[in-house]
Amino acid sequence: MTATHQVRKAVADLRSRIPNGSDVIVTDGQGYRAVLGGAGLDLCEFGDRTGEADRAVAEGRPSDAIAALQSALALWRGRMSGLGSVALEAAAARLEERRVTAAEQVFELCLRAGHAGGLVADLRDLAAQHPFRESLHAQLMLALYRSGRKAEALGEYRKIRELLVEELGIDPGPQLSSLYEAILREAPELSIPTDVITEPPEPAAATTDTPEHAHAPCTLPYDLSDFTGREGELRALLDCMTGSQESRGHCRVVAIDGMGGSGKTCLAVRAAHQVAADFPDGQLHIDLRAFTPGESPMSPTAALDSLLGVLGVPSDRIPGDLEGRRALWRSQLANRRMLLVLDNAVDTSQVYPLLPGSPGCLVLITGRKRLMDLDGAAWISIGPMAPENGTQLIEEVLGAARTAAEPEAVQDLVRLCGGLPLALRIAAARLRNRPRWTVRYLVERLCDETRRLEELSAGERSVAATLQLSYQAMDEEHRTALRLLGLYGDADINVYTGAALLATDIYGAEQILERLLDVHLLQQSHIAVYRFHDLVRNFAQSLSSPATAHDNAMAVERLLGYYWRATEAACDVLFPGRTRNPAVITPYAGEVPVFTTTAEATDWFNRERASLIAAVELADQKGLDEYTVWLIRNIVFWLNSVGRFDEFKQLSQLAVATARRSDDLAALGSSLSSLGVACWRLGHLDEGIQSAKEGRDVAAQLGDQRTESHSESMIGLLLTVQGQHPEALSHLERAIALERELDIPRAEAESLSNLSTLLMQWGKYEEAALAARQALEIHRSLDYRDNHVMALTDLAFAYAGQGRYEEADEQLRQARARCDASSPPGDVALTLALSAEVIECLGRSAEGPFLAEEALELAALSGSPTRQAKVENLVGRLYRRRKGFERAMALHTHAHELAVAMRYRTEEAHALYGMAEAAAAFGDAEAAAGHAAKAEELLRSMGSSGHAAWCLTG
Incomplete structure (x- = not known):
């Protein structure tokens, strides 16, 4: 059967069903045309009768208005639905709205006219068809009340309130709420009116409008x-x-x-x-x-x-x-x-x-x-709500008493909902309808990110469904982009990381990121920096499936490859002469930032710090052990230089655990050596020695002399701190010999600095100065600022021990000139504290206290108890020289507590001598003698030369 034949058959059927159908549907060329006049059309009659009702109301004829509206409604044949056309559905919705509006009007007029009981059945039917139309429920409540059915009227309110709360998370509006309260108190105004429409209303202003x-x-x-x-x-x-x-x-x-x-x-x-x-x-x-x-x-x-x-x-x-x-x-x-x-x-x-x-x-x-x-x-x-506003919204829906009972849990709920009003309303509605649930219980359910979106749904309302609509409205390229970007978790995304994840260039990445920003599936925290709202991130992560596993894995490797290459480039600029990474990682072919100055590399690390940590966590989560270990190696170089020692140690421990798991001995030796450095910085000396020794043994087993020499140097430094000078010397000499043989001058300079520290503590000032000068010469050729500063400070220590204060002052002046806001605070603190001491010895007493106080502030901020103990002892000695014994005693006492806790025996002895001198100044001879005896015992156990050591007595 052809299409033409089907159309002809349908037209014939229509003509047979419509009175005078052949006159209504006429043939016009190769098609058909409907000839419609106003008369006889239900819709036109409906409009005429509702218009007549409006005129009757305006003229004070309510009975005629009711009759006109009822006759208009009688024309209705039923609701239209499932028409399969957007235009027809829109027309049907408009017609249904006109019908319901007319019905509401007739019910209102009937209620004004004193009708009540006879309206209840029809009102129930219409309210059931339109459950969220509060005006209909209000009319039904009033009709029930006026029929002597107060309990049913109140029950009707409870039902609509429960429906609104469950489905929409809202309370009934003012009209329903006021009516409910009026019914409760049997307000006189609810009685049947007798004079509402006795007089015509004020005539409207002249208008040419239709009725x-x-x-x-x-x-x-x-x-x-x-x-x-x-x-x-x-x-x-x-x-x-x-x-x-x-x-x-x-x-x-x-x-x-x-x-x-x-x-x-x-x-x-x-x-x-x-x-x-x-x-x-x-x-x-x-x-x-x-x-x-x-x-x-x-x-x-x-x-x-x-x-x-x-x-x-x-x-x-x-x-x-x-x-x-x-x-x-x-x-x-x-x-x-x-x-x-x-x-x-x-x-x-x-x-x-x-x-x-x-x-x-x-x-x-x-x-x-x-x-x-x-x-x-x-x-x-508009973006997410501020936390305090989110809390206020929860309180509005849930009630003040319930939110006040669990204030911390409510704050957690607002945070987990990301300040999104829809999520907050759904969460509050769930709690309101489950009075046995505590807020904390719902918070604990939401903490499971894999189920969070499922929890944030109520009836037809759902955060996931809302986000799904935004997702479906995008093209396939942007859908894929949303999924791949979601792999990076809670991290900032820029054009470089976006390009890596999406396998495009930075310009293509920017276009995609901006498009997702336009549709509010990404947020922008800074210029060209994007991130997910927490719930959008959960949604993006839910898009992954076994079918996308290969593409996801490739995207993650590209991202990690980008970060490895970028950190390599930044470290090359910041740490010239460092030992190159032995990792064998597939080269990343995409674009990376270009670093031409240390400031650029430092700024990049500062901006990317959280994202780098997230990348390491992602590598660990995906089992990409090589990326985990070698990314950490690059990151901890920078963490060490800026004094973030807790993060330094945590990442080093992860690197060690990863290397053990993957049985990668090369990575294990390097990671253990780095862990030893972190332990030294944090004063975890015994743990540091154990890690460094294991790292040395692993390196020796592999024939990795670079890692072996670094571990030997670290062992020597840690033993120096513990006062085991002869044993420390043998490790440092072994390290320096290996580094010279391997021609790695940067590592040799660091070991020479450690040797200078050992000899200084041992009271061998000339040898200490020689080692410091050798380290300084190497650092000058490498132009590595931070180590250069410490070599100058080491040499100043040695000169001061010899009483060569003018020369020490010159070295410290050069060291201070190289320091700025990006310098490690602990190292700067040490330089400033020694500068204050030397200046005091040179008779420039006015300058010393300012440098000393700044040194104390920086030491406290450094995160390194080893540095803080040494600085506090140096400044304490300055105050002893100036007869400020009370301040000196406080500083030495705190330094002693730090030193004892980490077994830093040299500084423990310094602190005891300072406390002894301060106690003697206070007239407490017994305490002074006790402190001095303990200090002498420590010095003898370390092989130091007692009071002859300038670094103890000044």
């Missing part, structure tokens, strides 16, 4: 009674909306954009209600369905059909084409002051045909993406 326009239409949604947390955005929005309109000569347009669930519609509706009085000709709201579950975005043609219908334009007067409808729409709004809310817009092409031409109108638009090409619009972007 349908006699009353200004208002289709604004219900304004939430518990609206909260958007006061700043509301003020900004109202400022935009209430600015001068006529002076502009055109319609004013204000738009709100934000991620799904951020409360755009609630904010728009609240603002619209507040300015409604400024638009006496009507306030219209239409959902354009850009992101409506199960529906396609409404076309401009269908939207105009619906809007014109609300204005009362008969359907037979509405043109079939977009341009015709647009022209009619603008002519209808000419010289009117109307407010139009275009909710849930998809793009400019959908919105632009709906804009009025009248300068007295205001259009308020909401959408998930900013319509950048909508010229002349004022924009308000």
Whole structure:
């Protein structure tokens, strides 16, 4: 059967069903044309009868109005649905709205006329068809109450309240709430009125409108009674909306954009209600369905059909084409002051045909993406709620008593919901409907990230469903991008990391990131830096499946390859002469930043610190052990230089555990050696010696002399701190010999500095000065600032021990000149503390205290107890020289506590001598003798030369 034959058969069937069908459907060329007159059409009759009802009400004839409305409703044949066409569905929705509005009007008139019991059944049926229409429930409650059924009226309120809370997370509006309270107290105003419509109302101002326009239409949604947390955005929005309109000569347009669930519609509706009085000709709201579950975005043609219908334009007067409808729409709004809310817009092409031409109108638009090409619009972007506002929203929904009982849990709930109003309302609604649940119980359920989105759903409302709509609206390229970017977890994303994950260049990555930013699936914390909202990240991670496993793995390796190559480049600039990484990692072929100065490399590490840690965690999570170990090696170089010693140790421990797991002895030896450095910095001396020795043994087993020499040097330094000078000397000499043989001058210079420290503590000042000068000469050729500063300071220590204060002062002046805000604070503190001591010895007593106090502040900030103990002893000795024994005693006492806790025997002896001298100054001879005896015993056990050591007595 051909299509032509099917059409002919359908037309014939229609003609047979319609009275005088051959006159109504006529053949026109190769097609058919419907000949429709106004008479005989139900829709036209419906409009005529509702118009007649309006006139009857205006003239004080309520009985005639009721009769006209009832006859209009009798024309109805039932609700239309499942039409399969956006335009037809829009028309059906408009017709249904007209029917329900007429029914509400007739019920209202009947209630005013004293009817009650006879309305209950019809009201129940209509309210069941429209469960969220609160006006119908209010009429039903009043009809029940006036029928002597108070309990049922109150029960009706409880049912609608439970429905609104469960499905929408909101309470009934003021109309229902006030009626409920009035029924409870049996308010006199609820009794059957006797004179409501006895007199005609005031005549309306003269107008040329048709009867349908006699009353200004208002289709604004219900304004939430518990609206909260958007006061700043509301003020900004109202400022935009209430600015001068006529002076502009055109319609004013204000738009709100934000991620799904951020409360755009609630904010728009609240603002619209507040300015409604400024638009006496009507306030219209239409959902354009850009992101409506199960529906396609409404076309401009269908939207105009619906809007014109609300204005009362008969359907037979509405043109079939977009341009015709647009022209009619603008002519209808000419010289009117109307407010139009275009909710849930998809793009400019959908919105632009709906804009009025009248300068007295205001259009308020909401959408998930900013319509950048909508010229002349004022924009308000809304993001997550501030924590305090999120808490306030929870309290509004859940109640003050329940939130006050668990304040910390409520704060955790707001954090886990990411400040997203939709998530907060769903969470609060779940708690409200489960009185046995504590807030903490729900928080614990939300802590499982794999189930968080499932927990944040209630009825048809769901955070996941809201995000899914945004996801489905994108093309495949951006869907894939969202999934791949989600692999990086809670980390900042820039164009370089984006390019690595997405296998594109940095320009392509920026375009994709900006597109995701436009639709609010990414946020921007700084220029060109992007990150996920927590719940969007959970959603993005949920997109991965076994089918995407290979692509995901490739993206992760690209990201880690980028970071390994970038950290290599940054470390080459910051740490010249360092031993190159022995890792065998597939080279990353994409773009990396170019570092030409130490400032650029330092700034990059500072910016990327959290992201680098996240990359290491990702490598560990995915079992990419080689990336884990060698990325850590590069990162800890920088962490050590900036004094982040706790992170240094944590990452080193992870590297050791990873190397053991993968049975990678080369990585294990290097990682153990780094762990030893971290332990020295933190004063974990015994652990440090154990790690360094194991690292040395592993390196020796492999024949890795570079790692062996580094471990030997570290062992020597740690033993020096513990006062085991002869044993320390043998390890340091072994390290220096290996480093000279291998021709690794940077490592040799570091070992020479460690040797200088040992000889200084041993009282061998000339040898200490020689080692320091050798280290300094190497550092000058490498131009490595931080080690250069310490070599100068080591030499100054040796000169001061010899009494060569002028020469020591010159070395310290050079060291201070090389320090800046990026220098390791512990190292700078040591340089400043010794500078104060030397200046005092040179008789420039006015300068010393300022340097000393700055040294103490930096030492406390350094995170290194070994540095802090040494600095406090140096400054304590300065105050002893200046007779400030009380301050000196406090400093030496604290230094002693630090030194004892980490078995730093040299500084323990320094502190005891200082405490002895201060106690003697206080006249406490017994305490002085006790402290001095302990110090002498420590010195003898270390092989030092007692009071002859300048570094103890000055």
